[in-house]
Amino acid sequence: xxxxxxxxxxxxxxxxxxxxxxxxxxxxxxxxxxxxxxxxxxxxxxxxxxxxxxxxxxxxxxxxxxxxxxxxxxxxxxxxxxxxxxxxxxxxxxxxxxxxxxxxxxxxxxxxxxxxxxxxxxxxxxxxxxxxxxxxxxxxxxxxxxxxxxxxxxxxxxxxxxxxxxxxxxxxxxxxxxxxxxxxxxxxxxxxxxxxxxxxxxxxxxxxxxxxxxxxxxxxxxxxxxxxxxxxxxxxxxxxxxxxxxxxxxxxxxxxxxxxxxxxxxxxxxxxxxxxxxxxxxxxxxxxxxxxxxx
Amino acid sequence: xxxxxxxxxxxxxxxxxxxxxxxxxxxxxxxxxxxxxxxxxxxxxxxxxxxxxxxxxxxxxxxxxxxxxxxxxxxxxxxxxxxxxxxxxxxxxxxxxxxxxxxxxxxxxxxxxxxxxxxxxxxxxxxxxxxxxxxxxxxxxxxxxxxxxxxxxxxxxxxxxxxxxxxxxxxxxxxxxxxxxxxxxxxxxxxxxxxxxxxxxxxxxxxxxxxxxxxxxxxxxxxxxxxxxxxxxxxxxxxxxxxxxxxxxxxxxxxxxxxxxxxxxxxxxxxxxxxxxxxxxxxxxxxxxxxxxxxxxxxxxxxxxxxxxxxxxxxxxxxxxxxxxxxxxxxxxxxxxxxxxxxxxxxxxxxxxxxxxxxxxxxxxxxxxxxxxx
Amino acid sequence: xxxxxxxxxxxxxxxxxxxxxxxxxxxxxxxxxxxxxxxxxxxxxxxxxxxxxxxxxxxxxxxxxxxxxxxxxxxxxxxxxxxxxxxxxxxxxxxxxxxxxxxxxxxxxxxxxxxxxxxxxxxxxxxxxxxxxxxxxxxxxxxxxxxxxxxxxxxxxxxxxxxxxxxxxxxxxxxxxxxxxxxxxxxxxxxxxxxxxxxxxxxxxxxxxxxxxxxxxxxxxxxxxxxxxxxxxxxxxxxxxxxxxxxxxxxxxxxxxxxxxxxx
Numbered sequence: 001x002x003x004x005x006x007x008x009x010x011x012x013x014x015x016x017x018x019x020x021x022x023x024x025x026x027x028x029x030x031x032x033x034x035x036x037x038x039x040x041x042x043x044x045x046x047x048x049x050x051x052x053x054x055x056x057x058x059x060x061x062x063x064x065x066x067x068x069x070x071x072x073x074x075x076x077x078x079x080x081x082x083x084x085x086x087x088x089x090x091x092x093x094x095x096x097x098x099x100x101x102x103x104x105x106x107x108x109x110x111x112x113x114x115x116x117x118x119x120x121x122x123x124x125x126x127x128x129x130x131x132x133x134x135x136x137x138x139x140x141x142x143x144x145x146x147x148x149x150x151x152x153x154x155x156x157x158x159x160x161x162x163x164x165x166x167x168x169x170x171x172x173x174x175x176x177x178x179x180x181x182x183x184x185x186x187x188x189x190x191x192x193x194x195x196x197x198x199x200x201x202x203x204x205x206x207x208x209x210x211x212x213x214x215x216x217x218x219x220x221x222x223x224x225x226x227x228x229x230x231x232x233x234x235x236x237x238x239x240x241x242x243x244x245x246x247x248x249x250x251x252x253x254x255x256x257x258x259x260x261x262x263x264x265x266x267x268x269x270x271x272x273x274x275x276x277x278x279x280x281x282x283x284x285x286x287x288x289x290x291x292x293x294x295x
Numbered sequence: 296x297x298x299x300x301x302x303x304x305x306x307x308x309x310x311x312x313x314x315x316x317x318x319x320x321x322x323x324x325x326x327x328x329x330x331x332x333x334x335x336x337x338x339x340x341x342x343x344x345x346x347x348x349x350x351x352x353x354x355x356x357x358x359x360x361x362x363x364x365x366x367x368x369x370x371x372x373x374x375x376x377x378x379x380x381x382x383x384x385x386x387x388x389x390x391x392x393x394x395x396x397x398x399x400x401x402x403x404x405x406x407x408x409x410x411x412x413x414x415x416x417x418x419x420x421x422x423x424x425x426x427x428x429x430x431x432x433x434x435x436x437x438x439x440x441x442x443x444x445x446x447x448x449x450x451x452x453x454x455x456x457x458x459x460x461x462x463x464x465x466x467x468x469x470x471x472x473x474x475x476x477x478x479x480x481x482x483x484x485x486x487x488x489x490x491x492x493x494x495x496x497x498x499x500x501x502x503x504x505x506x507x508x509x510x511x512x513x514x515x516x517x518x519x520x521x522x523x524x525x526x527x528x529x530x531x532x533x534x535x536x537x538x539x540x541x542x543x544x545x546x547x548x549x550x551x552x553x554x555x556x557x558x559x560x561x562x563x564x565x566x567x568x569x570x571x572x573x574x575x576x577x578x579x580x581x582x583x584x585x586x587x588x589x590x591x592x593x594x595x596x597x598x599x600x601x602x603x604x605x606x607x608x609x610x611x612x613x614x615x616x617x618x619x620x621x622x623x624x625x626x627x628x629x630x631x632x633x634x635x636x637x638x639x640x641x642x643x644x645x646x647x648x649x650x651x652x653x654x655x656x657x658x659x660x661x662x663x664x665x666x667x668x669x
Numbered sequence: 670x671x672x673x674x675x676x677x678x679x680x681x682x683x684x685x686x687x688x689x690x691x692x693x694x695x696x697x698x699x700x701x702x703x704x705x706x707x708x709x710x711x712x713x714x715x716x717x718x719x720x721x722x723x724x725x726x727x728x729x730x731x732x733x734x735x736x737x738x739x740x741x742x743x744x745x746x747x748x749x750x751x752x753x754x755x756x757x758x759x760x761x762x763x764x765x766x767x768x769x770x771x772x773x774x775x776x777x778x779x780x781x782x783x784x785x786x787x788x789x790x791x792x793x794x795x796x797x798x799x800x801x802x803x804x805x806x807x808x809x810x811x812x813x814x815x816x817x818x819x820x821x822x823x824x825x826x827x828x829x830x831x832x833x834x835x836x837x838x839x840x841x842x843x844x845x846x847x848x849x850x851x852x853x854x855x856x857x858x859x860x861x862x863x864x865x866x867x868x869x870x871x872x873x874x875x876x877x878x879x880x881x882x883x884x885x886x887x888x889x890x891x892x893x894x895x896x897x898x899x900x901x902x903x904x905x906x907x908x909x910x911x912x913x914x915x916x917x918x919x920x921x922x923x924x925x926x927x928x929x930x931x932x933x
Binding site for chain 1: 672691695697758780788789867
Binding site for chain 3: 359362363364383384385386387388389390391393394395397398399400401410411414415458459462
């Protein structure tokens, strides 16, 4: 490894940055210019939009969104959706990832592919399948009746249960795979060592396995939370207007009622949440990495 | 042996053979940093020359200039009389074995070795025969169908050598090819490679920062420092009469002492040091009275005993450490007013000698190497 | 004892998770083969008529064709822009390479709807009315992170001294790029491109703000039909999408192996 770095150093011998920039500018400029014009400026412009309306500068959008209990409730709805989905996927994903990481190699590859496929299938298609599944004559009701939980088919679609059930279904692979990739690297001898030192299984889990797999939980959790908070398609199809989220308000503000200031304010709040999650998870990952030592 | 040498010497020497590779006045800058400055080097046909120096001395840059991977800012390069200064790398037919081998992971061993011949669009039958031959030379025939990732470090190195020599290069350049191998394997591969290249008669230039490697393998060594060649000579010359303090310190062990010249007579200087007056041949340096100098002594020149007649220098010092190496034992001494340890080498430690003993040391005046103080 | 029970429990959960993940997909496949015109489960009879109906279904074919075009073109543009940037960053030809890589990858961290609104407003500001062009620009931004990540990963594994080796063996610089760099990074780049294509082809939250009546991508059209007049044609289209996804994953597996992709 050290030999490689030595060579590459030898090849890029001291060249002042400004001189190197000239020759390479042609390579990066098209990409940078495009992304600045088509991405950075529109996003900044959206942030600016949230502070202005037809009459000039205003905080009306934020006053409306943060002052009205109706909109505060909607923000809470989005956060709740994110939290419930994250917890739901974690409860299922963590043990499943553990079993997957301890499976024999060939089976592991197959199982991995089986989890990767649903991840890649279009969200609309999966949600469509979920709506059929939860119809009154769907398979879920059939299971509930057969198992004796209910006497006759109940209404599932457009309930909060349907929403959470569907969200966990759609986003589970995003939790499972990051945890799995950390667990795969976990040395089984560590738990053996803990056991040989007299730690019981519960102790071993709490003191060894859980702390070492925390980076995976943080990665999966931040990913699921950030997508779930902003989810639009799945809540729209499974519960619709009965459970208003920030995404619904934003879409309506732009597509129906044309209150751009309101929509932009909501979008900036969502953007802020996304940015906080990115920074928080990076921070947690770093501090977890530091605690984990030089491994 | 001696008659063969005499016969060779009586033949007229072709000047083109002595200057097979000729580097004249080559300068290379990276931005404001001058990496090589007006460097000259001549290498004879079939010679094996090492470029030895610390990292950053410009040896790899020189190698890349010869290979055509870099263009010099000034100066010329000739191979066998042809000016190759402006020739592109892929037209030079100079083989290179890279530090990390740079084998192609998407190809098999066989395909890697055949790469150069394919690039030259040789006929298929010839390629097959040549690849077979080259793999035979490096004893890798059994691995022809393997992927590169499936080979050990030593095997990868053999493939890299086979890939470089198959095109019958006019020159073979080797960039620290042993640095990734462990010590045992490295020693085996050094001897193996030296034999192979001698048999094939390929002119080779070998970059290394490992002095032992350079001493073992080379016909001649060019010791480099800060973009210049400080000394070019046979391993014996480099070791026994280093031309500068840097060469002395870079090649082999030595004890370094400082002092001032008191007098010079008949090519021998008397130097005042904290350990007394030391005499040394001034040689080409030509010391002036009063000048500060540094001198060095190889550990094997040092002997125990106090016969301080005209041919020997003598000091008294306290034994500090005894370091056992098997075939030899190193003795480290300390003396008042001397920062570094004085090093001596003995085959066997005399009875009764232990750390703390006061010991007499002597060494021949002729084996004292003097340089101006840096 | 507790450890064994816990381990068994984990396996039970894994089995449950697999069933849970596959049920919606299997249901879609099952419904697409039904005979009746209303969704029903369990499906009644067996027929392929809904697959035939896709051809005549209002706008499905047109929107699928549009989505394919947008996904293909935007992926290609991202490939060109992203490859150039990635080479400059990996070879340290520019200062602040890490910052550039982060910038080019950051659209992935921003919620899709927010991006969609940003594009919509920007298009309004500059007076860009053509939905097709707006969609293309937005989807280049959308696909760029996928491309950047995979190319950076592929290039960082590439040993650039191999190019020198190829040159000393008689290849000109362009020939060395073609014969050594390209075959070594192509598998990674292709799988990245495939993922970018899927991301663009499936995108809803960005496209919803940019489409117009005549220019609708497939996800928009599908969701419209689901909300308006659901019939098994939608299921048949979805089933075809599932099959296409399986095919794409198999190609990726051949190129780089699925495991490596998961880390991207």
